[in-house]
Amino acid sequence: MSHHTVSVELENKPGALVRISQLFARRGYNIQSLAVGPTERPGISRLTLRVDCSEHTIEQIEKQMHKLVNVLRVVELLPDESVERELALITVGAPPDRRAELIALGDVFGARVADIGREALTFEIVGRPEELDAFEELVRPHGVRELARTGRIGLRRPGPRQSRAQAALT
Amino acid sequence: MTRMLGSDAILRSLEAEGVEVMFGIPGGAILPTYDAIARGTTVRHVLARHEQGAGHMAQGYARASGRVGVAIATSGPGATNLVTPIADAWMDSTPLVCITGQVYSRLIGTDAFQEIDITGITLPCVKHSWLVQDVREIPAVMKAAFHVARTGRPGPVLVDIAKDAQEAELDFHYPDEVDLPGWKPPTKVHERQVREAARAIADARQPIVYAGGGVLNGDACAELLELIESANLPSVVTLMGKSAIPDSHPLNCGMPGMHGSKFANFALNKSDLIIAVGSRFDDRVTGKVSAFAPGAKVIHFDIDAAEVGKIRSADIPVVGPLKLALTQLTSELKTMLAEKPMQTAAWHAQLDEWRGQYPYKYRKGTPGSLIKPQLVMETLRDITAGRNDVIWTTGVGQHQMWAMQYLQCDEPRSFITSGGLGTMGFGVPAAVGAKAARPDATVICVDGDGCFQMTCQELATAALERLPIVVVIVNNGWLGMVRQWQDLFYSERFAETHLTKQVPDYAQLAEALGAAGFTVDHEDDLESTLRAALEAGRTAVVDVRTDPEENCYPMIPAGAAAVDIIEMPDEEEVPS
The missing domain is CATH 3.30.70.260 (ACT domain)
Incomplete structure (x- = not known):
């Protein structure tokens, strides 16, 4: 498999x-x-x-x-010949005293705060599906209240094969 | 461009496709189209008694003629009754266009009277389907339907037409071209693959052709014969392929698989090269796949790329039309063999030995004993010997396997049976359809008593539409093949398989449906009665009462390997 x-x-x-x-x-x-x-x-x-x-x-x-x-x-x-991206929305429990920590964590992943409430906030994150997995893992201890992912979309790279520079870009 | 109703456009489309006959039953949602039939058409309509019958008739027509069969029915139950023939045509790659009426567009989705989502129901077993709600789509959809049904690997399509689309007007123009950018069945073959196949055949010591229904569908019978004769290649032929090459041909090794001969199974399983031609390594042929022909390389010729490598990986895949592929192969092979002949003498000697050693056999009846079903087949074979105008159809079960084992079919498309789906009741309506396709032919349906009771109402169709067929019922009073499995694998617990030989009285039933009825109880009357039925000049049914304890041998149990083949047990082991 x-x-x-x-x-x-x-x-x-x-x-x-x-x-x-x-x-x-x-x-x-x-x-x-x-x-x-x-x-x-x-x-x-x-x-x-x-x-x-x-x-x-x-x-x-x-x-x-x-x-x-x-x-x-x-x-x-094929993984080295294509670009894949996915979007996730994640609502995480965030009492006022934990907000800053969470937002800083999001910054590292390029996750934007899409909405903010009294006890929770919603991140939007776009990236390779594996990055989304990693972010999800990291925020999980804070209590994930709801999560929605779009499923990956992908395109073949315009070039015939992936160069090392392209690999670095992804 | 002619202004007309959608219903008339449907018929003008059928006429433009050269359709000569359609099989169907009217009803509410298709009534506008039947009204168009009343206004006039060159297409003959055969009125079936059940939509399943109409569908199998269209299949029988298609299989006997090589043309697209057309069935027509109303919405709801009319459409659902077509599902079995559609599934059967799907499994056996029979080109079929099924036209169903649908309720008014404004009622779709409201659970209206006789509304059912037939495109949804048939999704897993059609090549494609269309729901037409706009009258202007009718010509293009009809054109596409016939094109998809017949091109590539043939199969069924469904056109579901809302009643308002039948009733509305359009400017009719039948298109010359289809607009289907996603439909690209192969039209060529890869020359290098063909050359590689030819080389593998030239080098093989124990080659076997494994010919299937694709040979008939691909109209490649003559090309296959040319191939096997020019390279002296032995061939096994599947149930669906029967009649693709003559049964009487010395290179024909018969049918492999569950009820095939030990000879054919050995020929296939002990070969070093399988040349699969329009066959699909069905489980009824391979048995246990991991034990199937372990020493063989595989060349797989098929029009459908998805069949190549599906069950057994192919060493040399050749995707494309068989007619073209085989022509190229034979020409390549002839050149190669002119330089270096094949080294297959030992293999042929081995095959000859097996052929002599393992014929189909059964224990003959003794005076006064019940008629052996195999004797029915032998008698039918003998009284039709030398005739090239006979088309056989069958139901599904023991009688079907005996028909396959004993009947001699030398003309392409002369054996029409339900293979993949195994649809009991296929035989009678398929015979009616075959007769419509080939009015000159003598169409004989070899049926079981269980099968016959599923679709015998179509005898009325045969009688009234002047499509005379002869039905020979191998009446053992049981659901025989199921009984055989209970006998062999369920410790003789015969749960719910007994039908009785007396009820119904088949001869009387035949008479009631407008056919001639005959009953045979004794061997002595068998031949004369069968002859009388064939000479009756109208639809006839012969109820032949046979030995219910006769099992069909040999048999490879489901999921077993060819070496596990069960032969006819010795006398003392036969259950009393």
């Missing part, structure tokens, strides 16, 4: 998304996250799927998705 991110371009037609989720359900593939939104082309959506499965299964998933009439393109996003 390993992690795989798959990027799917599909026609924005009624039922297109359900055909993909149905395919996963029917063939017993487990979706970890799924994010969908518009692309640079009108009428075309991009779907980013995160799946935990074997190499054999990911190959099957790609082939089966290719057969769907509304699917235009399926590519696997």
Whole structure:
């Protein structure tokens, strides 16, 4: 088993998304996250799927998705050849005496305070999904009241392969 | 550009696709389209008695003709009754366009009378589906539906059309091109892969072709025959592939799998190279995958990339149309073999030995004993020998396996059966559809008594639509294959499998449905009665009462390996 991110371009037609989720359900593939939104082309959506499965299964998933009439393109996003980002909103318990500490912690991760209340505050954080995981771990002891993540979205890097400089950038 | 109603546009689309016949039943939400039928069309409508029957008829039509089958039904229960044929067509890659009426657009989502989300229900078993709510979409959707159904790996599509779209007007123009940017079935094959395949075949010592239904679907029967003859390649043929190459051909080693011969199973499992052609390593063929053909390299030819490597990894995958792939392969191979002939003499000698050693066999009846079901098949085979106008259909179960074992099919598309889904009741309606496709043919449905009772209402269709078929019921009074599993794997606890041979009285039932009815109890009357039914000149049913204790052998238990094959037990072991 390993992690795989798959990027799917599909026609924005009624039922297109359900055909993909149905395919996963029917063939017993487990979706970890799924994010969908518009692309640079009108009428075309991009779907980013995160799946935990074997190499054999990911190959099957790609082939089966290719057969769907509304699917235009399926590519696997390989970690060193793609950019992946995710957005999280995290509401953390923050009594007045702990606020400063939490905000400082957020600063380190580039997390912005999206809202603030008497006993809690809500962070918004954008980054690589792994960074979001790390931030979540760090604020957990303060009491996470609610958390929402968008699921990762990704694109292939414009260059053919990742250079060391690009690796440093991510 | 002609101004017309949506309902008329549906028919003009069918006509533009060259559809000659559709199978269906009217109802509320599809009524506007039936009214258009009343206004006139060149498409013949065959009125089924149940939508499942209509669907299987469309399948039988498609399988006998190689063309797209069309079924039509109303919303709600009409549509849900089509689900079984759609699923069957999905599993067996049969091109089908199913048209269903849907309630008015404004009622969709309100749980209106006879409203059901049929595109949702059928999602896992269609190549694609459309819900049409705008009349202007009808021509393009119909064009796309036929295109998707027939191209690539064939299969079923569903067009669900709201009643208001049928009733509204449009300017009709049938498009010449389809607009489906995401639908790109392969049209070419990779030449290097073909050359590599040819080299592997030329080097093999124990090669076996493993031909499946894709050969028939890909219209590649002649090309496959050319391949096996030019390289003297032995071939096993799956249930779905039966008739792709002649059963009488000396290179045809018969069917592998659960009820295939020991010969065919050994030929496949002990080979050093499997040349899979339009077959999919189904569990009924492989049994335990990890023990399947352990010493074989695999070349896999298929139009569907997702089948290659799905069950058994392919050493040489070749994705593309089989007709083209096999033509290229044969030409490459001929060049190679001209320089260095194949070294397969020892393998052929081994195959000949197995062929002689492991024929299908059964214990013949004694005077006065019950008729053996295998004898029914042998008699049918013998009385139709030499005829090239016979099309067989079957139900699912023991009789189907005996039909596969004993009937001789030498013409492509002459054996039509439900393989993947295993749909009991497939045989009678499929026969009606096959007869509509090939009015010149003699269509014989070999059925079981359990199967027959599931769809026998379509005899009325056969009788009234003048589509005469002959149904031969192997009546053992049991759900025979289930009984066999209870016998072998459930310590002979025959829970709820007994139907009785007497109820219904099949001959009387046949007469009631407008067919001729015959009953055979004794071996001596078997041949003459079957001949009489074939010569009746109308739909006929022969109720042949057979030995209920006869099991179908050999048998590889589910999930077991070919070496675990169970042969017919010795006399003393036969349960009394």
